[in-house]
Amino acid sequence: MNGSLAKGNGDTRSRILDAAEALFVEQGFDGTSMRGITGRAGANLAAINYHFGSKEQLIQEVFRRRLTELNRIRLARLHELEVEAGEAPIKPSRIVDAFFGTALRMAADVEGGGHTFMRLLGRTYTDPQGFVRKFLAEEYAECVERFLAALYRALPDVDRNEILWRFHFMMGAMSYAIAGTDALQLVTGKFDDEDPSRLVSRLMSFLLGGLRAPLADFGSSP
Protein backbone atom coordinates (compact mmCIF):
# COMPACT_ATOMS: atom_id res chain seq x y z
CA MET A 1 0.00 0.00 0.00
CA ASN A 2 3.03 2.30 0.22
CA GLY A 3 3.14 4.12 -3.07
CA SER A 4 6.61 5.50 -2.51
CA LEU A 5 8.68 5.52 -5.66
CA ALA A 6 12.12 4.13 -6.20
CA LYS A 7 14.64 6.90 -6.12
CA GLY A 8 15.83 6.29 -9.66
CA ASN A 9 12.50 7.42 -11.16
CA GLY A 10 13.51 10.70 -12.75
CA ASP A 11 15.16 13.57 -10.97
CA THR A 12 14.07 14.78 -7.57
CA ARG A 13 12.12 17.71 -8.97
CA SER A 14 9.97 15.52 -11.21
CA ARG A 15 9.46 12.89 -8.56
CA ILE A 16 8.19 15.55 -6.21
CA LEU A 17 5.78 16.90 -8.82
CA ASP A 18 4.44 13.42 -9.53
CA ALA A 19 4.04 12.57 -5.87
CA ALA A 20 2.37 15.89 -5.12
CA GLU A 21 -0.03 15.54 -8.02
CA ALA A 22 -1.12 12.11 -6.86
CA LEU A 23 -1.48 13.08 -3.22
CA PHE A 24 -3.37 16.29 -3.96
CA VAL A 25 -5.99 14.23 -5.75
CA GLU A 26 -6.26 11.77 -2.90
CA GLN A 27 -6.17 14.16 0.04
CA GLY A 28 -6.54 17.73 -1.20
CA PHE A 29 -4.03 20.54 -0.84
CA ASP A 30 -4.44 21.17 2.85
CA GLY A 31 -4.69 17.50 3.61
CA THR A 32 -1.37 16.75 1.96
CA SER A 33 1.74 17.49 4.00
CA MET A 34 5.24 18.29 2.83
CA ARG A 35 6.41 15.19 4.65
CA GLY A 36 3.88 13.09 2.84
CA ILE A 37 4.99 14.37 -0.55
CA THR A 38 8.72 14.07 0.01
CA GLY A 39 8.25 10.70 1.65
CA ARG A 40 6.41 9.35 -1.37
CA ALA A 41 8.93 10.93 -3.72
CA GLY A 42 11.84 9.45 -1.84
CA ALA A 43 13.27 12.88 -1.20
CA ASN A 44 14.30 14.88 1.81
CA LEU A 45 11.78 17.13 3.53
CA ALA A 46 13.70 20.26 2.64
CA ALA A 47 13.73 19.38 -1.06
CA ILE A 48 10.41 21.08 -1.78
CA ASN A 49 11.47 24.39 -0.33
CA TYR A 50 14.78 24.08 -2.11
CA HIS A 51 13.36 23.31 -5.55
CA PHE A 52 10.11 25.25 -5.49
CA GLY A 53 10.36 27.76 -2.68
CA SER A 54 7.15 26.95 -0.85
CA LYS A 55 4.18 24.62 -0.83
CA GLU A 56 2.10 27.21 -2.60
CA GLN A 57 4.60 27.52 -5.42
CA LEU A 58 4.77 23.75 -5.68
CA ILE A 59 1.00 23.62 -6.18
CA GLN A 60 1.23 26.18 -8.96
CA GLU A 61 4.01 24.27 -10.67
CA VAL A 62 1.96 21.06 -10.55
CA PHE A 63 -0.70 22.83 -12.57
CA ARG A 64 1.54 24.79 -14.89
CA ARG A 65 3.44 21.70 -15.96
CA ARG A 66 0.37 20.09 -17.53
CA LEU A 67 -1.99 22.97 -18.16
CA THR A 68 0.33 24.79 -20.51
CA GLU A 69 0.52 21.71 -22.69
CA LEU A 70 -3.22 21.04 -22.55
CA ASN A 71 -4.17 24.53 -23.65
CA ARG A 72 -1.48 24.55 -26.30
CA ILE A 73 -3.04 21.48 -27.91
CA ARG A 74 -6.51 22.96 -27.60
CA LEU A 75 -5.52 26.15 -29.34
CA ALA A 76 -3.62 24.26 -32.03
CA ARG A 77 -6.72 22.19 -32.78
CA LEU A 78 -8.87 25.27 -32.91
CA HIS A 79 -6.40 26.89 -35.26
CA GLU A 80 -6.55 23.83 -37.52
CA LEU A 81 -10.31 24.09 -37.64
CA GLU A 82 -10.19 27.77 -38.46
CA VAL A 83 -7.70 27.29 -41.27
CA GLU A 84 -9.64 24.36 -42.65
CA ALA A 85 -12.93 26.23 -42.60
CA GLY A 86 -11.62 29.44 -44.14
CA GLU A 87 -14.48 31.92 -44.32
CA ALA A 88 -17.12 29.29 -43.65
CA PRO A 89 -18.45 28.81 -40.13
CA ILE A 90 -17.08 25.97 -38.02
CA LYS A 91 -19.43 23.31 -36.74
CA PRO A 92 -20.01 23.79 -33.00
CA SER A 93 -19.42 20.10 -32.41
CA ARG A 94 -15.88 20.50 -33.70
CA ILE A 95 -15.20 23.42 -31.41
CA VAL A 96 -16.57 21.53 -28.46
CA ASP A 97 -14.40 18.58 -29.32
CA ALA A 98 -11.30 20.72 -29.63
CA PHE A 99 -11.83 22.00 -26.11
CA PHE A 100 -13.52 19.23 -24.16
CA GLY A 101 -12.47 16.29 -26.28
CA THR A 102 -8.84 17.27 -25.92
CA ALA A 103 -9.21 17.33 -22.16
CA LEU A 104 -10.96 13.99 -22.16
CA ARG A 105 -8.25 12.42 -24.25
CA MET A 106 -5.70 13.73 -21.80
CA ALA A 107 -7.77 12.21 -19.03
CA ALA A 108 -7.67 8.89 -20.85
CA ASP A 109 -3.89 8.79 -20.53
CA VAL A 110 -3.56 6.90 -17.27
CA GLU A 111 0.07 5.89 -17.49
CA GLY A 112 1.46 9.31 -18.33
CA GLY A 113 -0.37 10.88 -15.40
CA GLY A 114 -2.91 12.79 -17.48
CA HIS A 115 -5.74 10.98 -15.77
CA THR A 116 -4.55 11.93 -12.32
CA PHE A 117 -4.06 15.52 -13.34
CA MET A 118 -7.46 15.92 -14.96
CA ARG A 119 -9.13 14.61 -11.82
CA LEU A 120 -7.17 17.15 -9.84
CA LEU A 121 -8.03 19.94 -12.24
CA GLY A 122 -11.71 19.14 -12.22
CA ARG A 123 -12.07 19.39 -8.51
CA THR A 124 -9.92 22.47 -8.27
CA TYR A 125 -12.28 24.69 -10.26
CA THR A 126 -14.43 24.90 -7.19
CA ASP A 127 -11.62 24.80 -4.68
CA PRO A 128 -11.94 27.33 -1.91
CA GLN A 129 -8.27 28.29 -1.93
CA GLY A 130 -8.18 31.70 -3.51
CA PHE A 131 -4.71 31.66 -4.92
CA VAL A 132 -5.32 28.43 -6.82
CA ARG A 133 -8.45 29.71 -8.49
CA LYS A 134 -6.76 32.95 -9.35
CA PHE A 135 -3.83 31.15 -10.85
CA LEU A 136 -6.09 28.84 -12.86
CA ALA A 137 -8.06 31.78 -14.17
CA GLU A 138 -4.91 33.40 -15.49
CA GLU A 139 -3.69 30.20 -17.10
CA TYR A 140 -7.07 29.66 -18.73
CA ALA A 141 -7.96 33.18 -19.71
CA GLU A 142 -6.61 33.32 -23.24
CA CYS A 143 -7.73 29.84 -24.20
CA VAL A 144 -11.29 30.25 -22.95
CA GLU A 145 -11.59 33.61 -24.64
CA ARG A 146 -10.53 32.20 -27.97
CA PHE A 147 -12.95 29.32 -27.75
CA LEU A 148 -15.84 31.50 -26.67
CA ALA A 149 -15.16 33.78 -29.61
CA ALA A 150 -15.20 30.76 -31.90
CA LEU A 151 -18.52 29.63 -30.46
CA TYR A 152 -19.98 33.10 -30.86
CA ARG A 153 -19.05 33.00 -34.54
CA ALA A 154 -20.35 29.47 -34.96
CA LEU A 155 -23.67 30.29 -33.33
CA PRO A 156 -24.41 33.84 -34.42
CA ASP A 157 -28.14 33.60 -33.65
CA VAL A 158 -27.74 32.51 -30.03
CA ASP A 159 -27.47 35.06 -27.25
CA ARG A 160 -23.84 35.36 -26.18
CA ASN A 161 -24.65 35.29 -22.52
CA GLU A 162 -26.49 32.05 -23.09
CA ILE A 163 -23.45 30.53 -24.78
CA LEU A 164 -21.33 31.65 -21.85
CA TRP A 165 -23.57 29.90 -19.39
CA ARG A 166 -23.71 26.73 -21.42
CA PHE A 167 -19.96 26.69 -21.69
CA HIS A 168 -19.94 26.87 -17.92
CA PHE A 169 -22.39 24.00 -17.63
CA MET A 170 -20.29 21.94 -20.02
CA MET A 171 -17.21 22.55 -17.91
CA GLY A 172 -19.14 21.30 -14.91
CA ALA A 173 -20.41 18.17 -16.59
CA MET A 174 -16.95 17.30 -17.85
CA SER A 175 -15.24 17.94 -14.54
CA TYR A 176 -17.64 15.71 -12.72
CA ALA A 177 -17.42 13.05 -15.35
CA ILE A 178 -13.71 12.84 -14.71
CA ALA A 179 -13.25 13.87 -11.11
CA GLY A 180 -16.31 12.45 -9.48
CA THR A 181 -16.77 9.03 -10.93
CA ASP A 182 -16.27 7.33 -7.58
CA ALA A 183 -18.93 9.58 -6.09
CA LEU A 184 -21.55 8.13 -8.36
CA GLN A 185 -20.22 4.64 -7.86
CA LEU A 186 -20.80 5.01 -4.17
CA VAL A 187 -24.39 6.03 -4.70
CA THR A 188 -25.47 3.72 -7.42
CA GLY A 189 -23.53 0.54 -6.91
CA LYS A 190 -21.15 0.26 -9.80
CA PHE A 191 -20.67 1.10 -13.42
CA ASP A 192 -19.70 -1.46 -15.93
CA ASP A 193 -15.94 -1.20 -16.09
CA GLU A 194 -15.72 1.46 -18.68
CA ASP A 195 -13.02 2.12 -21.20
CA PRO A 196 -12.37 5.85 -21.37
CA SER A 197 -13.16 6.17 -25.06
CA ARG A 198 -16.79 5.37 -24.34
CA LEU A 199 -16.77 8.13 -21.77
CA VAL A 200 -15.63 10.53 -24.47
CA SER A 201 -18.44 9.48 -26.72
CA ARG A 202 -21.03 9.58 -23.96
CA LEU A 203 -20.03 12.95 -22.63
CA MET A 204 -19.69 14.59 -26.02
CA SER A 205 -23.20 13.73 -27.06
CA PHE A 206 -24.50 14.97 -23.73
CA LEU A 207 -22.61 18.24 -24.03
CA LEU A 208 -23.79 18.87 -27.57
CA GLY A 209 -27.34 18.04 -26.59
CA GLY A 210 -27.14 20.64 -23.87
CA LEU A 211 -25.48 23.19 -26.10
CA ARG A 212 -28.14 22.85 -28.76
CA ALA A 213 -31.11 22.63 -26.41
CA PRO A 214 -33.99 25.02 -27.03
CA LEU A 215 -34.23 27.96 -24.68
CA ALA A 216 -37.47 26.68 -23.20
CA ASP A 217 -38.81 28.69 -20.34
CA PHE A 218 -38.95 26.69 -17.17
CA GLY A 219 -40.68 28.64 -14.46
CA SER A 220 -40.32 27.79 -10.81
CA SER A 221 -43.41 25.56 -10.87
CA PRO A 222 -43.75 23.90 -14.28
Next chain:
Amino acid sequence: MNGSLAKGNGDTRSRILDAAEALFVEQGFDGTSMRGITGRAGANLAAINYHFGSKEQLIQEVFRRRLTELNRIRLARLHELEVEAGEAPIKPSRIVDAFFGTALRMAADVEGGGHTFMRLLGRTYTDPQGFVRKFLAEEYAECVERFLAALYRALPDVDRNEILWRFHFMMGAMSYAIAGTDALQLVTGKFDDEDPSRLVSRLMSFLLGGLRAPLADFGSSP
Protein backbone atom coordinates in the same frame (compact mmCIF):
# COMPACT_ATOMS: atom_id res chain seq x y z
CA MET B 1 -14.78 42.46 7.59
CA ASN B 2 -15.23 40.41 10.76
CA GLY B 3 -18.24 38.20 10.14
CA SER B 4 -18.58 37.16 13.73
CA LEU B 5 -22.15 36.97 14.85
CA ALA B 6 -23.73 38.59 17.83
CA LYS B 7 -24.14 36.09 20.60
CA GLY B 8 -27.89 36.42 20.70
CA ASN B 9 -28.33 34.87 17.25
CA GLY B 10 -29.87 31.51 18.09
CA ASP B 11 -28.43 29.01 20.48
CA THR B 12 -24.77 28.06 20.50
CA ARG B 13 -25.33 24.86 18.60
CA SER B 14 -27.05 26.58 15.69
CA ARG B 15 -24.59 29.44 15.60
CA ILE B 16 -21.75 26.94 15.34
CA LEU B 17 -23.48 25.12 12.49
CA ASP B 18 -24.07 28.37 10.61
CA ALA B 19 -20.52 29.56 11.11
CA ALA B 20 -19.06 26.21 10.10
CA GLU B 21 -21.21 26.04 6.97
CA ALA B 22 -20.04 29.44 5.84
CA LEU B 23 -16.40 28.85 6.61
CA PHE B 24 -16.34 25.43 4.98
CA VAL B 25 -17.47 27.04 1.74
CA GLU B 26 -14.84 29.76 1.97
CA GLN B 27 -11.88 27.71 3.13
CA GLY B 28 -12.66 24.03 2.85
CA PHE B 29 -12.80 21.51 5.68
CA ASP B 30 -9.11 21.24 6.36
CA GLY B 31 -8.61 24.95 5.89
CA THR B 32 -11.20 25.78 8.54
CA SER B 33 -10.07 25.54 12.15
CA MET B 34 -12.08 24.94 15.27
CA ARG B 35 -10.90 28.29 16.52
CA GLY B 36 -12.11 29.97 13.37
CA ILE B 37 -15.55 28.43 13.68
CA THR B 38 -16.08 29.13 17.36
CA GLY B 39 -14.65 32.60 16.93
CA ARG B 40 -17.15 33.45 14.21
CA ALA B 41 -19.96 31.85 16.17
CA GLY B 42 -19.08 33.79 19.30
CA ALA B 43 -18.61 30.59 21.24
CA ASN B 44 -15.86 29.02 23.27
CA LEU B 45 -13.34 26.77 21.58
CA ALA B 46 -14.46 23.73 23.53
CA ALA B 47 -18.07 24.18 22.46
CA ILE B 48 -17.70 22.14 19.27
CA ASN B 49 -16.36 19.09 21.07
CA TYR B 50 -19.01 19.49 23.72
CA HIS B 51 -21.97 19.76 21.35
CA PHE B 52 -20.84 17.55 18.47
CA GLY B 53 -18.01 15.40 19.79
CA SER B 54 -15.43 16.14 17.10
CA LYS B 55 -14.77 18.20 14.02
CA GLU B 56 -15.67 15.24 11.84
CA GLN B 57 -19.06 14.85 13.50
CA LEU B 58 -19.66 18.58 13.15
CA ILE B 59 -19.09 18.32 9.40
CA GLN B 60 -21.60 15.50 9.18
CA GLU B 61 -24.17 17.46 11.14
CA VAL B 62 -23.74 20.47 8.84
CA PHE B 63 -24.78 18.27 5.95
CA ARG B 64 -27.44 16.28 7.69
CA ARG B 65 -29.27 19.37 8.86
CA ARG B 66 -30.06 20.51 5.32
CA LEU B 67 -29.76 17.38 3.23
CA THR B 68 -32.50 15.53 5.05
CA GLU B 69 -34.90 18.34 4.26
CA LEU B 70 -33.77 18.68 0.63
CA ASN B 71 -34.25 15.00 -0.14
CA ARG B 72 -37.55 14.94 1.73
CA ILE B 73 -38.89 17.65 -0.59
CA ARG B 74 -37.49 15.90 -3.64
CA LEU B 75 -39.16 12.63 -2.79
CA ALA B 76 -42.41 14.37 -1.91
CA ARG B 77 -42.46 16.05 -5.33
CA LEU B 78 -41.73 12.79 -7.05
CA HIS B 79 -44.51 11.15 -5.12
CA GLU B 80 -46.89 13.89 -6.24
CA LEU B 81 -45.91 13.28 -9.85
CA GLU B 82 -46.43 9.56 -9.51
CA VAL B 83 -49.85 9.93 -7.94
CA GLU B 84 -50.89 12.50 -10.52
CA ALA B 85 -49.75 10.35 -13.42
CA GLY B 86 -51.31 7.12 -12.20
CA GLU B 87 -50.50 4.39 -14.69
CA ALA B 88 -49.31 6.85 -17.33
CA PRO B 89 -45.61 7.58 -17.72
CA ILE B 90 -44.20 10.75 -16.19
CA LYS B 91 -42.57 13.33 -18.39
CA PRO B 92 -38.78 13.24 -17.90
CA SER B 93 -38.70 17.02 -17.60
CA ARG B 94 -40.89 16.77 -14.54
CA ILE B 95 -38.63 14.22 -12.92
CA VAL B 96 -35.60 16.32 -13.66
CA ASP B 97 -37.30 19.33 -12.17
CA ALA B 98 -38.27 17.44 -9.04
CA PHE B 99 -34.65 16.55 -8.44
CA PHE B 100 -32.55 19.35 -9.86
CA GLY B 101 -35.12 22.12 -9.77
CA THR B 102 -35.72 21.51 -6.10
CA ALA B 103 -32.01 21.85 -5.42
CA LEU B 104 -31.81 25.00 -7.49
CA ARG B 105 -34.70 26.56 -5.65
CA MET B 106 -32.97 25.77 -2.38
CA ALA B 107 -29.85 27.40 -3.79
CA ALA B 108 -31.89 30.49 -4.59
CA ASP B 109 -32.66 30.96 -0.89
CA VAL B 110 -29.78 33.21 0.08
CA GLU B 111 -31.09 34.53 3.38
CA GLY B 112 -31.99 31.18 4.90
CA GLY B 113 -28.55 29.77 4.12
CA GLY B 114 -29.68 27.45 1.34
CA HIS B 115 -27.38 29.17 -1.11
CA THR B 116 -24.35 28.72 1.09
CA PHE B 117 -25.17 25.10 1.69
CA MET B 118 -25.72 24.22 -1.94
CA ARG B 119 -22.37 25.71 -2.86
CA LEU B 120 -20.80 23.58 -0.15
CA LEU B 121 -22.64 20.49 -1.29
CA GLY B 122 -21.63 20.95 -4.90
CA ARG B 123 -17.97 21.10 -4.20
CA THR B 124 -18.12 18.26 -1.73
CA TYR B 125 -19.14 15.62 -4.26
CA THR B 126 -15.59 15.60 -5.48
CA ASP B 127 -13.98 16.20 -2.13
CA PRO B 128 -11.03 13.97 -1.40
CA GLN B 129 -11.99 13.33 2.19
CA GLY B 130 -13.23 9.80 2.30
CA PHE B 131 -15.58 10.00 5.23
CA VAL B 132 -17.49 12.94 3.75
CA ARG B 133 -18.11 11.21 0.46
CA LYS B 134 -19.14 8.03 2.22
CA PHE B 135 -21.54 9.94 4.41
CA LEU B 136 -23.03 11.80 1.44
CA ALA B 137 -23.48 8.57 -0.45
CA GLU B 138 -25.48 7.10 2.41
CA GLU B 139 -27.64 10.19 2.75
CA TYR B 140 -28.30 10.24 -0.99
CA ALA B 141 -28.68 6.55 -1.67
CA GLU B 142 -32.42 6.13 -1.32
CA CYS B 143 -33.30 9.38 -3.07
CA VAL B 144 -31.08 8.78 -6.08
CA GLU B 145 -32.33 5.24 -6.42
CA ARG B 146 -35.94 6.35 -6.48
CA PHE B 147 -35.27 9.02 -9.08
CA LEU B 148 -33.26 6.71 -11.29
CA ALA B 149 -36.06 4.17 -11.16
CA ALA B 150 -38.48 6.90 -12.19
CA LEU B 151 -36.27 7.88 -15.11
CA TYR B 152 -35.95 4.26 -16.19
CA ARG B 153 -39.73 4.04 -16.30
CA ALA B 154 -40.07 7.37 -18.08
CA LEU B 155 -37.51 6.43 -20.72
CA PRO B 156 -38.05 2.71 -21.29
CA ASP B 157 -36.29 2.73 -24.66
CA VAL B 158 -33.04 4.24 -23.43
CA ASP B 159 -30.24 2.05 -22.11
CA ARG B 160 -30.20 2.24 -18.35
CA ASN B 161 -26.47 2.65 -18.16
CA GLU B 162 -26.79 5.63 -20.45
CA ILE B 163 -29.37 7.20 -18.16
CA LEU B 164 -27.08 6.61 -15.22
CA TRP B 165 -24.24 8.46 -16.93
CA ARG B 166 -26.40 11.34 -17.96
CA PHE B 167 -27.73 11.68 -14.47
CA HIS B 168 -24.11 11.92 -13.41
CA PHE B 169 -23.41 14.59 -16.01
CA MET B 170 -26.45 16.54 -14.89
CA MET B 171 -25.24 16.45 -11.31
CA GLY B 172 -21.95 17.86 -12.48
CA ALA B 173 -23.46 20.65 -14.50
CA MET B 174 -25.71 21.67 -11.65
CA SER B 175 -23.01 21.56 -9.03
CA TYR B 176 -20.75 23.77 -11.06
CA ALA B 177 -23.55 26.11 -11.90
CA ILE B 178 -23.99 26.74 -8.20
CA ALA B 179 -20.61 26.18 -6.66
CA GLY B 180 -18.33 27.48 -9.33
CA THR B 181 -19.90 30.66 -10.54
CA ASP B 182 -16.97 32.75 -9.37
CA ALA B 183 -14.59 30.47 -11.24
CA LEU B 184 -16.18 31.40 -14.53
CA GLN B 185 -16.37 35.03 -13.55
CA LEU B 186 -12.64 35.06 -13.05
CA VAL B 187 -12.08 33.63 -16.48
CA THR B 188 -14.57 35.54 -18.51
CA GLY B 189 -14.87 38.91 -16.91
CA LYS B 190 -18.34 39.03 -15.47
CA PHE B 191 -21.87 37.85 -15.88
CA ASP B 192 -24.76 40.19 -15.92
CA ASP B 193 -25.92 40.23 -12.34
CA GLU B 194 -28.24 37.35 -12.52
CA ASP B 195 -31.34 36.63 -10.53
CA PRO B 196 -31.34 32.97 -9.54
CA SER B 197 -34.64 32.18 -11.23
CA ARG B 198 -33.02 32.71 -14.63
CA LEU B 199 -30.32 30.26 -13.60
CA VAL B 200 -33.02 27.68 -12.94
CA SER B 201 -34.48 28.24 -16.37
CA ARG B 202 -31.10 28.21 -18.10
CA LEU B 203 -29.83 25.12 -16.39
CA MET B 204 -33.02 23.15 -16.78
CA SER B 205 -33.10 23.55 -20.52
CA PHE B 206 -29.44 22.61 -20.72
CA LEU B 207 -29.98 19.51 -18.60
CA LEU B 208 -32.96 18.37 -20.60
CA GLY B 209 -31.12 18.98 -23.85
CA GLY B 210 -28.33 16.75 -22.61
CA LEU B 211 -30.69 14.12 -21.30
CA ARG B 212 -32.55 13.89 -24.60
CA ALA B 213 -29.48 14.12 -26.84
CA PRO B 214 -29.08 11.43 -29.49
CA LEU B 215 -26.50 8.77 -28.76
CA ALA B 216 -24.33 9.93 -31.61
CA ASP B 217 -21.03 8.18 -31.88
CA PHE B 218 -18.17 10.56 -31.43
CA GLY B 219 -14.90 8.84 -32.14
CA SER B 220 -11.60 10.22 -30.92
CA SER B 221 -11.12 12.23 -34.12
CA PRO B 222 -14.45 13.40 -35.49
Next chain:
DNA sequence: AATTAATTAAAACGTTTGTTTGAATCATAC
Protein backbone atom coordinates in the same frame (compact mmCIF):
# COMPACT_ATOMS: atom_id res chain seq x y z
C1' DA C 1 -33.54 27.77 49.04
C1' DA C 2 -30.95 23.72 48.03
C1' DT C 3 -29.44 20.38 44.72
C1' DT C 4 -28.60 18.56 40.41
C1' DA C 5 -27.72 18.83 35.61
C1' DA C 6 -26.30 21.42 31.53
C1' DT C 7 -23.48 24.67 29.54
C1' DT C 8 -19.58 27.88 29.14
C1' DA C 9 -14.85 29.32 30.23
C1' DA C 10 -9.78 29.35 30.41
C1' DA C 11 -5.75 26.79 30.20
C1' DA C 12 -2.97 23.23 28.88
C1' DC C 13 -2.08 18.79 26.31
C1' DG C 14 0.72 16.34 22.77
C1' DT C 15 0.99 16.37 17.52
C1' DT C 16 1.61 18.01 13.31
C1' DT C 17 2.30 21.74 10.32
C1' DG C 18 5.57 24.61 6.78
C1' DT C 19 9.90 26.53 6.87
C1' DT C 20 14.81 27.44 7.94
C1' DT C 21 19.53 26.38 9.12
C1' DG C 22 24.21 24.68 8.66
C1' DA C 23 26.81 20.86 7.74
C1' DA C 24 27.59 16.90 4.57
C1' DT C 25 27.67 15.00 0.04
C1' DC C 26 27.72 15.10 -4.83
C1' DA C 27 28.99 16.60 -9.51
C1' DT C 28 31.65 19.35 -12.52
C1' DA C 29 35.49 22.32 -14.08
C1' DC C 30 40.08 23.76 -13.84
Next chain:
DNA sequence: GTATGATTCAAACAAACGTTTTAATTAATT
Protein backbone atom coordinates in the same frame (compact mmCIF):
# COMPACT_ATOMS: atom_id res chain seq x y z
C1' DG D 1 43.67 16.75 -6.85
C1' DT D 2 41.57 20.91 -5.66
C1' DA D 3 38.18 24.30 -5.86
C1' DT D 4 33.35 25.58 -6.96
C1' DG D 5 28.62 25.28 -7.23
C1' DA D 6 24.51 22.41 -6.74
C1' DT D 7 22.06 19.30 -4.12
C1' DT D 8 20.89 16.42 -0.12
C1' DC D 9 20.63 15.63 4.66
C1' DA D 10 19.42 15.64 9.73
C1' DA D 11 17.91 18.65 13.08
C1' DA D 12 15.51 22.25 14.97
C1' DC D 13 12.10 26.24 14.82
C1' DA D 14 7.86 28.64 16.09
C1' DA D 15 3.10 28.43 15.01
C1' DA D 16 -1.23 26.21 14.57
C1' DC D 17 -3.88 22.23 15.00
C1' DG D 18 -7.85 19.13 17.44
C1' DT D 19 -8.81 17.58 21.79
C1' DT D 20 -9.04 17.18 26.88
C1' DT D 21 -9.34 18.70 31.52
C1' DT D 22 -10.94 21.15 35.40
C1' DA D 23 -13.22 25.01 37.27
C1' DA D 24 -16.84 28.56 36.90
C1' DT D 25 -21.30 29.73 35.60
C1' DT D 26 -26.09 29.21 34.32
C1' DA D 27 -30.58 26.67 34.11
C1' DA D 28 -33.79 23.46 35.77
C1' DT D 29 -35.77 20.49 39.39
C1' DT D 30 -37.12 19.33 43.88
